[in-house]
Amino acid sequence: VGKKQRPFTIAVVTSGGDCPGLNACVRAVVRSAIADGAEVIGIPHGYRGLMAGETQPLETRSVGGIIHLGGTILRTARYNEFKDPAVIKQAAERLDSLDVDGLIVVGGDGSLRGAWELSQLARTPVVGVPKTIDNDVGGTDYAIGFDTAVNTAVRAVDQIRDTAVSHERVFAVEVMGRERGYLAAAVGLASGAEVVVVPEAPLSVDEIAQALRRGAVKGKNSSIIVVAEGCPGGARRLAEELARETGYEVRVAVLGYIQRGGPPSATDRIMGSQFGAEAVAALREEARSQMIGWREGRFVRRELTAAWQEAPPFPDDWLKLAHRLAGIWPAPA
């Protein structure tokens, strides 16, 4: 009689900024692994927790009652020391000493880059799952958290619009997106904004001023400008410059952290659950240094390098349609 085999064991960590849907993903990792006869341990506090050797047991009951909660029960962290190769080497040793059969990293492009570096030095296989409200991870059309953030920001813009209309004012609303304007483009189209300004397609103050004047001539008494955080100076600078150029009073609303929290939308619960189960299946099928992506309506496995080496998706058609439907922009030449 052979000695009893240790069950297949998976470690899971959430890294980088939190977002809604992470808990649905962690729950799916734990429960799909257990349904498969495997076991799961959690690594709290992102890569910092991995370095510190922190672990927590995760069982069926530990992930009960969390699918509807924002944030991450594992907690997360930014740990910039992880960019140091010596630190990654040490983290790889820590990971191998956990004696698990695989690590699932749920993170944005920065965390998935860290996951790849880790996978190059550790014996333990590493699989990544994309998350970020900015939807700016390469190798996938969708990242967990995006849908909820769009809905939260659209609700906020709807509320601001009431005041904009009643007081006949121009509002510049800044939405998150440190480097990218995917969220802004989605919010702009969904909220019926007159102007959407993103780093991928910058507009000059003069172009915006002319569009607002065309609107005024057509009888438009209020306007919403959606500005991605990643545009230099954000909504504040744009408002100042527009006021200077046009004499309009432009009010500013910076939505900030409200966009990151709150109960996940049904889409983020569904996607989070599927991403989690796909990551477990990938490890069981001996994937190493791969990420789960969502492409053309199905889940795919890609090399982790795609997360930061491939251009992230951008909805150029949404941006163009938002401007076309605003009715104050000249037709493109």
Ligand code: ADP
């Ligand atoms: P996100 O994962 O949400 O994109 P960050 O870019 O802040 O968030 O990255 C989160 C963490 O991932 C960082 O604090 C760091 O620990 C790790 N990380 C980021 N970039 C790298 C990199 N180039 N190499 C290794 N680790 C990285």
